[in-house]
Amino acid sequence: MTVNRRDALKSVGLTGLLLGTTFRSPAAAAQTEPVDRCDAPDLAWPRGIEGQRKADMGNGSFLNPLMAGDHPDPSIVKDGDDYYMTFSTFNAYPGLVIWHSKDLVNWQPIGPALTKNVGSVWAPELTKHDGRFYLYIPSKETATPGSKTTSWVIYTDDIRGEWSDPIDLQLPYHIDPGHAVGEDGSRWLFLSGGDRIRLSDDGLSTVGEVEHVYDPWRYPDDWIVEGFAPEGPKITRHGDYFYLITAVGGTAGPPTGHMVIAARSKSINGPWEQHPRNPLVRTESMDEKWWSRGHATLVEGPKGDWWGVYHGYENGFWTLGRQALLAPVTWSDDDWPEFGGGDLSQPIKKPVESRNQVHGQALSDDFSTDKYGIQWNFFEPGADEAKRITRKNGVLHLAASGVSPADGSPLIVGVGDQAYEFECDIEIDDGATAGLLLFYDDKQYCGVGFDKDRYVMHQYGLERHRRHNPFGKRLHMKVVNDRHIVSFFMSADGKSWDRFDRGMEVSGYHHNTRGGFLALKPGFYSAGEGETRFRNFRYRAL
Template identity: 30%
Template sequence: MKKIKTIPLVIIAGLLSLGVHSQKRQKNSPVFSEVTYTGDDQVYKDYPLEEGEFYNPILQGCYPDPAITRKGDDYYLVCSSFAMFPGVPIFHSNDLVNWTQIGHVLDRTSQLDVHDTGISSGVYAPGIAYNTHNDTFYMITTAFAGGLGNIVVKTKDPKKGWSDPIKLNFAGIDPDIFFDDDGKAYVIHNDAPDKGKELYNGHRVIKVWDYDVEKDQVIAGSDKIIVDGGVDLSKKPIWIEAPHIYKKDGRYFLMCAEGGTGGNHSEVVFVSDHPRGPYKPAPGNPILTQRHFPKERKNKVDWAGHADLVKGPDDTYYGVFLAIRPNEKDRVNIGRETFILPVDWSGEFPVFENGLVPMEPKLKMPEGVENKMGQEGFFPNGNFTYRENFTSKELDYRWIGLRGPREAFISKTKKGLQITPFATDIRELKPTSTLFYRQQHNSFSFTATMAYRPQSEKDLAGIVCLQNESSNYVFGITKKGKDYVLLLEKTEKTRRDREATSEILASTIIDIKKPVQLQVEARGDDYHFNYAVDGSGFKNLGGTVSGAILSTNVAGGFTGALLGLYATSANANGPEKQ
């Protein structure tokens, strides 16, 4: 498979402001020569693709809150990235089926400051729009870090980078920007009700502002509430959010998520004769949801909502949205993913086709489109194997950092990718020297080959499965006296716990004369950590452990599990802590 478009391994300007150290060769730096990720979900074996079909979701793994725009035959899609760095992954397609990642919108420290942010903070719910009047793309989002709040960045070409952020003068979250045919622009977003008017927990409103395109700022005093609570305030709807405005046949349609981003999630729509309202809800709301079906249904897709619409290459509307594919214990380890469905807009209001029945794993492609996913540089989906030997001059965009640039701790060597460890533990709210890959299947294996010689018990390197800084597994090599020790450590903090607790589940003395293979293998909720030396067969360490702490609905937050290549010079727990 050809490599997806990438960025050079260069040191990003501004790293010194984060307090990170240089790339000087250190004896305690592991070198990773190969990584293999293999997805093995049963659903893709039970539903092989036939001619003219493609799999849903189109972006597997933690790619939530999708937003989409179009210029000519080019489609651009962005997703939330929270405290991951770089931020806001951006994808390109010409047909809505085959997607390539062209980079990240916020790829510089001058654009994004998340260095002391919890993993589920950072940047939320981006919107993306193309303004035909000035041939400019806009990405608007909320940055819960660095004191920015709501921001907008711009570009003439999404493939060539984006401006530094422009801070916008309003509160609330989930902003989007709408450009009307007459050149006027509007910003809409979720906000709290006016002071003293909150009626219940989860009561939110949608506001609209006039937007000055020349000054790139909302016009003071132009804010107006256009939706109070949701479709029917008497039913106490919660978390009306993620608004988008569309114009069709001279009328304005406001589409929003409602019900919260969990099991009651849905998409609803309103109509008006003016972008500033008043808006009337459609009588057939919701137009997308999976909340009404039996919990135990096979191949369950759930939590569907947070959608955006675009007209496809066949002149049919399509909607991208988030949803989840939980494992057999209904746990959400993969996270919120990006799905797509055709939208029937032959009547007054848009309706997601098959969005109100249990969703299927396959879709028919738009007329004349060929499925090239996983080929020619296009993103893979279904079951696939991804191999990385780090010999390319450029590193794949799928590898990301947490709270800081990956270029701060990685460097190329003749034997592979070297990670220079920070004096930061995986549990700290600081940039970590960890290169992450998203978990994309409920059943998978992730195998890394590592050469490493720790100098003391403070040194540790290996792989990590991370839901957040308080819920993770570390499978790595450290030193105790003259021995080199492989250990499996669990850190856990459920929603009921006040503090995270760490425990060494198992350890063994290991021979490190030659590179060691470290592997995590999952079958739904059952995770196994295995190792091999001298190219011999894999041995298990720690038996079967539960993946529950790696799930969103146990650990909390908004992200899916990340699989990382990890190194630290500040290891807090050695094998003697058992």
């Protein structure tokens, strides 16, 4: 008798935990156009390159997430027929990859905008003004305790070209800048907490002092939230009004906390009128597919319609980080934006029919081309970290650094699948230790490494030397992450595999247990002395 894996999991009550659950709320049923699909959540999404999840269903509809995996705090700009978007990248450098789309659903990476390390960066603002693109970037230095918070600006006249060096705007105590241009042409940054500051005409410095201009809408006292935390202000001018879209309720913690609210004014100087139907977006139940939904930006669609891009955690998969979501926006008879899509667990009609639109990129890497910054990033790199990498004849040479992944800046890559495997051919020098990881941060990671004599286990951010390594200085290693159940495999030739004698469960490797707003990412490291040579990194969604 053949037993379906999903039915087997149901019998032991693990379906919701290991597979997640697709929920259909009355709001979703009323506001979206459902498409027939398999009931199993792991088969619900269309599959793209290497079986990776993508949104475009190929039948005129899309299914969230818009950008699977760690894509928080989306900032989007429309430039003619083109759309550009970027996301918080925190401690990973190079950072702030710019993505491009024609249809708002399928996206391709262009390259990283930020190469100089300014600390942990989050909630950037991508905008275009008078023919020039700007990125306003809040950051916190992480090298020393009590380090400063500020915001930077970088700019370019060619979004596919190089960006300027960062300029410090000297903005402590504020995050999440949102660019706005007033009715008189004045330029502003709206900031967390309902504050703002004026910008110079060139947008590269501030003028005057921070001022408080807006008291955000307050939710009822009995709502379960993380904290008030007004943040992520985004200004959109539409018709006779400036619309101020803000997030409140905290960005993680209780799934029902994060939300989207709105206010409007006929002048950039206020006064600001609260939306009578706030909040516009909020997770109301732990049964919903998407949790902690918030941090929205409005954008005009290809046909003149309107859409909202925001982020949320996937039910049961905090480890993937906050994922980018797309929802339709309509304008009410009293000139207010209204978000549709319900809890976004159901397919939605695409903004425009599109053909030959490829989404995402292959994560497998034969190291014949340079994907540093587009795919691979160092975690908290030093100023000269990039010099550790050389490529020769399809081999990535990575100089050793530190004694473990905790102090050696591993190379990591973001993924968006609930289940996947990755493998690599690894060869070490005599004094080196190297291996494959699932990496959250320098205190929370797991994996297996090896030196020429022994294996080393990485679990909970701790190292434990293990039994004899029979492969010596070169082996093939594979990691399987099947919805948080992790297995490791070793091979001499990459064809015949032996399962390693230890496995792990990693559902707790996420922000609500560790902090940091990051995601659990595949990666590899080289520590000790000498170098490690990596060949044929392969990724496959399961």
